[in-house]
Amino acid sequence: MVATAISPLAPAAFPDLPAIAGVKLHTATLGIRYKGRPDVLMAELEPGTQVAGVFTTSTTASAAVRWGREALKGGTARAFFVNAGNSVAFTGKAGEKFVADKVEAVSKALGCAKTEIFTASTGVIGEPTTANRITDALGDLLANEAGWLDAAKAIMTTDTFPKGASATATINGKTVTIAGIAKGSGMIEPNMATMLSFVFTDAALPHNVLQAILADCNNRSFNAITVDSDTSTSDTLLVAATGKAGNDAISDVNDPELAAFKAAFEDVLRDLAHQIVRDGEGASKFITVKVTGAVNEKEAKTAAKAIANSPLVKTAIAGEDANWGRIVMAVGKCGVTADPNKLSVAIGGITLAKNGERVADYDEGPVEAHIKGQYIDIDADLGFGDGAATVWTCDLTHGYISINADYRS
Amino acid sequence: MVATAISPLAPAAFPDLPAIAGVKLHTATLGIRYKGRPDVLMAELEPGTQVAGVFTTSTTASAAVRWGREALKGGTARAFFVNAGNSVAFTGKAGEKFVADKVEAVSKALGCAKTEIFTASTGVIGEPTTANRITDALGDLLANEAGWLDAAKAIMTTDTFPKGASATATINGKTVTIAGIAKGSGMIEPNMATMLSFVFTDAALPHNVLQAILADCNNRSFNAITVDSDTSTSDTLLVAATGKAGNDAISDVNDPELAAFKAAFEDVLRDLAHQIVRDGEGASKFITVKVTGAVNEKEAKTAAKAIANSPLVKTAIAGEDANWGRIVMAVGKCGVTADPNKLSVAIGGITLAKNGERVADYDEGPVEAHIKGQYIDIDADLGFGDGAATVWTCDLTHGYISINADYRS
Incomplete structure (x- = not known):
């Protein structure tokens, strides 16, 4: 293990992120690999929350990514469930069971369809493990409401600083808020870096509109950064839109009323992507x-x-x-x-x-x-x-x- | 400048390479950049020598490469003319004049067509210079007959060891000999590495057969090595076949009589390519x-x-x-x-x-x-x-x- 100082390119402080109506953050400290810090995050989403996502293009994608690609077709989400310390990637049937057991437990706890539960795991690869420790702690996790800083820390592996960003915009005169967290690019364990990002908004936007905006903005943000040209098997970017801002729903992605939201959304994505580059391994510039x-x-x-x-x-x-x-x-x-x-x-x-x-x-x-x-x-x-x-x-x-x-x- | 020790992967010694009938090597010590060692090489080839070549696929190729691509169409060569210390790449009209002046002077000295003169330059890029120092020394160069070791040294830049390889084969019962030199992958000047290789054989083989064999063997030798994924603007591999072995000419590249030659030729190319990897910058394995x-x-x-x-x-x-x-x-x-x-x-x-x-x-x-x-x-x-x-x-x-x-x- 190499002791890693905070990147010289780190921002001065973690930003003050606004709450997003319809999103509750929960963290737990389970010591899966890292001790004395949260290592499990659940973002609990109110019923009806619209979801969009993009995943690694890797053909050796992890079980969590393969589950997410399928679940996304449903268009709604009740939870993003993340653990740090073991990516459970390339562990064959054990990895698939790890994802399935978590999805089963969380969907039962929330009383929703399994396809409304999205999971992501980051950390060591090729180390088979069970989900027991995580599913056993579900009650404690749900009882512990956390803030953005704890949420951003819970998904870190060897990142040298937690990453967050936010913005506001108006849609048809209603103010909507966007907040997100990300992790990536620090790595001292013999495994591959994983880029994870979770972005939340109270805007009312149907799944397909959200997905189109995400795909477009992602091209000029996360898909426009590189640290070392290597692509993780677990890269995941998920967006939740709770609809709590109460703006009129917009079904056409080209509606000019969406211009301010798109710009604010891209700002948040670009800011988070830049923070990953600022935490690039060994980066000095x-x-x-x-x-x-x-x-x-x-x-x-x-x-x-x-x-x-x-x-x-x-x-x-x-x-x-x-x-x-x-x-x-x-x-x-x-x-x-x-x-x-x-x-x-x-x-x-x-x-x-x-x-x-x-x-x-x-x-x-x-x-x-x-x-x-x-x-x-x-x-x-x-x-x-x-x-x-x-x-x-x-x-x-x-x-x-x-x-x-x-x-x- | 960084002092660079000989690569730990270097062969124990430079190999004992056989002379190739119809090839005379000349070197000169002009101090273009490196002092106290030969830095210009001319391989003089007897009239009728068939030539084959492959060059960098870079769209920002050097003037020397662009000249070589054209000259190759003629199919014969009288000289490979190489200098180390300045690649004269990306120097616009100055680079084109540098190549043209050398080609003009060498073709006059040998009494041959300009398209029979192939040039290669390796070293600093973007530094315009004239060919005067080189063309002025042409008489001395021609008077100085050199061996393989000096030839291999004359094309080095920051390589940590000279590179050579040879093999023999039979074509229709006649023994033919192949010998070649290469340079590449050491680099301490702020410029890009260049891969150069020159291979000579006394086999009688027409240009188009030689070119087909080269293209095929190159795929499993030089085109199958990588140090850092960066492609030079000057990469050049030239092959000369003098025909002095006196084997019956073979016009069909698929003639089974060529099997032994192809295998020996690929051995030489692969050996030279491996030596470049062994001299890869910072290589320990x-x-x-x-x-x-x-x-x-x-x-x-x-x-x-x-x-x-x-x-x-x-x-x-x-x-x-x-x-x-x-x-x-x-x-x-x-x-x-x-x-x-x-x-x-x-x-x-x-x-x-x-x-x-x-x-x-x-x-x-x-x-x-x-x-x-x-x-x-x-x-x-x-x-x-x-x-x-x-x-x-x-x-x-x-x-x-x-x-x-x-x-x-």
Whole structure:
């Protein structure tokens, strides 16, 4: 085990998150792996709460994810039930029973359909276990109402800080509130990181509208971050809409009345996603990669991801080296339409390379100052079309190696 | 600059390579960047030498690569001309002139067509320079006949050892000889690594047959290695066949008489490719990843590359941790047909996970012993079809970070 200090990119404090009508948080301290801190979270949702979710695209997804994909078809949720310390991923029938037993116990306790219970587990993989300890504690869990900070802590594994965000918007004149928590990217156990996020709103929105908004905003938030290009088997993002704000229901996702909500919702998702990058393993710098001039948005994102995932780009930033040649390399390797004679690259807003060659007389002072800071901006313009995308990542440092290699299982 | 010791995975000595009739090696010590060692190589080839080549797939390829792609259409070569210290990549018109001036001068000196001169450059990118120093030294270069070791050294940048390999085979009863050199994967300058390899044979083989054999063998050698998933703008592999062995010419690439040559040629390419992995930045372990049971060979290679490029797998091996969960994760993320309940994973030949769960009673002793060694075998069987592929890589260590981040440009 490696002792991990709080990330230098952590926010100053956990934000003050508003209560969401129709959502009750419960936590328990069961010592599944971590001692002296909550490690089980249940977000209890009032009947009729609409749900939306996106899950890992992994073909080796965990039993919890496979259950969630099915349950989502029902469109409503009564609980998000999460444990930290054992992901029970890749444990075959034991993993399926672990999920099934929890779903059974929680649905009985709440008197609802099993498909209204969503579960997520994060922690060690490949360690079969039973759900007994968790189901036995259900009564105590329900009796213990918790706040957002405890909820955010209960889902942490080796995260170095709890993650939360909120926003408000209006729909047809009614104020609606959004609050969410997330975990991810710290990892000192010999297992894989898991990204989990749970977002709650009192807005009245049907399942299908909520799902469409989620899928869209997710593309520009959680699906636009990367720490090390590795994809967890358990990634889960669930959204609950309780309807308690009392706004008129909106059935058309393109209704202009939803614009403010969509923007606020995307703000919350992006904020949470950024907090995961800020807690990226060994991160010392937060990097924003913006690609413009691609033939379309998809190619822009491919190029931005190639830059953000390149070990050579990430180590250059760690070394405070404005190495634009590695950015050119990353664009070149990813297969998108590009031409060295049309490509330009800027770091910290200063163009370093243009039309296939170095800008001979660029001002090194501001670039040097920028690259020594904690927030690094990389801009690449491919010079072809209107496709643009932004991706966020962190640098690759000795800390990453220490966390992932400097121990033995 | 970081002082780099010779890789712990380096072979004991540079091999004793045979001369190839029709090939004369020349080197010069011009001090372009490196002092006190040869830094320019010319392999002079007798008239009629057939050529084959493969180049980086980068869309931001260097001027030398773009020239080579065109020149290859002619099918014959009189010289491979290489310099180390400046890749002249991404230098716009200056780079194009650098290549054109060298090609012009060398073709004049040899009295041949320009399209028979192939060039490659490796080193710092984005630093415009002229070819004057090189073309001025052409007389001295031609007067200095060199051996394989000097030739292999002349193309090194921050490689920690020179790389060479050879083999013999028979075609229609005639003995033919193959010898080659390569460089790649060491890098302490703020530029990108470049993979270069030049292979020579006295076999009589027409350009198109040579090209077909090269493309096929390249798939299972250079295109099956990865150090850090980053693709250079200058990667070049050129093959010259002088025809001096006097074997009957063979015009059909599927002629069974070519079987021994193909096998020997692939041996040389694989040996050189392995030496590049052994000199991978910061490498402490050589990893062989074999995927079987994929729906086809392409998916097998995609999965093998995903395992070999996963920072989490590579750091686990560096940490001597038989972390099969990260291998499952890598298979899951790459999009090939897979199912956790059909997947099995072995390390060092011992199956650790099978049918979606850990093998409860596997013998930890031999796995522990294997993972502490320098040569690590990872086998993943997807349980679907006959697709198989092998990929070679190295681990990801503090050495990689030190080489690529612990300096300032």
